[in-house]
Amino acid sequence: ELKVEQNPLFLSMQEEKNYTIYCNYSTTSDRLYWYRQDPGKSLESLFVLLSNGAVKQEGRLMASLDTKARLSTLHITAAVHDLSATYFCAVAPNTGNQFYFGTGTSLTVIP
């Protein structure tokens, strides 16, 4: 059974602090995606990581992928309240057409 696990599940942090969200998966994959979901809304694409060692940054968020360790990280730098949301990683196995989501990390940034 394919598993995609995120850690932590819930995160409350103060503004201006840093933190890293981890995404571990149990299948062979070179494709990993990060999404943001606001309450009651659908998903917004943040990052597409398509190779081992890929690193992408957008504003205060930076994502990386280690396909050998089957691990992706989403690093938050100097958090601001606007980053409060639920963040999902999603893995596309190298075989097949499916897309599997992680458990999600609910982030609350406190002023």
Place this chain on the structure above:
Amino acid sequence: GAVVSQHPSWVICKSGTSVKIECRSLDFQATTMFWYRQFPKQSLMLMATSNEGSKATYEQGVEKDKFLINHASLTLSTLTVTSAHPEDSSFYICSARSGGSQPQHFGDGTRLSIL
């Protein structure tokens, strides 16, 4: 670019009725569309994958006779929840992509409430 439109946004109906949800890719051709279900405070669960012109592939535990999926064109897929019951109440989200390595683009979701 890469806009996916989902309709309706919210539907409330009585138990026993059937509900159709549409998913359209507005500015690209979607070779593959996906249907997800999300319960409150949970992650997205893949229900089925559909390729244009072929039968949908359902995930284990998803009843194909209850959740009818039609992917009639490269820009439209529909999900029909047949004889809906309160336990089918959920947030249904579709997504579409144009190629194997392309990211999925998500619709705004449909909140389904069955009374």
